[in-house]
Amino acid sequence: MKPGARAKKKLSTQDRRVLARWAADCAEHVLLYFEKEYPTDDRPRKAIEAARAWARGRTTVGEARKASVAAHAAARRAKDVAARAAARAAGQAVATAHMAGHAPHAANYAAAAAGAAGIAKEREWQNQRLPKRLQ
Structure with missing residues (x-):
């Protein structure tokens, strides 16, 4: 689905x-990339939970928006590209309520x-095969 398609x-x-x-x-499918880097920061996970709660009619749009803001704040803190994108995915997911x-x-x-x-994994594989003295 392309942005704006609907x-x-x-x-x-x-x-x-x-x-x-x-x-x-x-968002949940890639959440592990954020949680691997920031295991104590649960804001993206809470955003995904809030998205699911809103989808079940168990929370308000206002609460969903707060969870989105928190997930995006976590993304801004993230240095790792995959972690940052995963947190943004969570923030966007819950913003669907809005x-x-x-x-x-x-x-x-x-x-x-x-x-x-995937890029990071490929680089890791490449670096493991390159002699330490040449890295």
């Missing part, structure tokens, strides 16, 4: 709830997190 169509609350669940799934257009951004940030992690 922006022209007014979505029902039920459709927004489905998008929020999907966005939360996307506006459906945030859902595809969650997916895009999740893809960026996975891509950045």
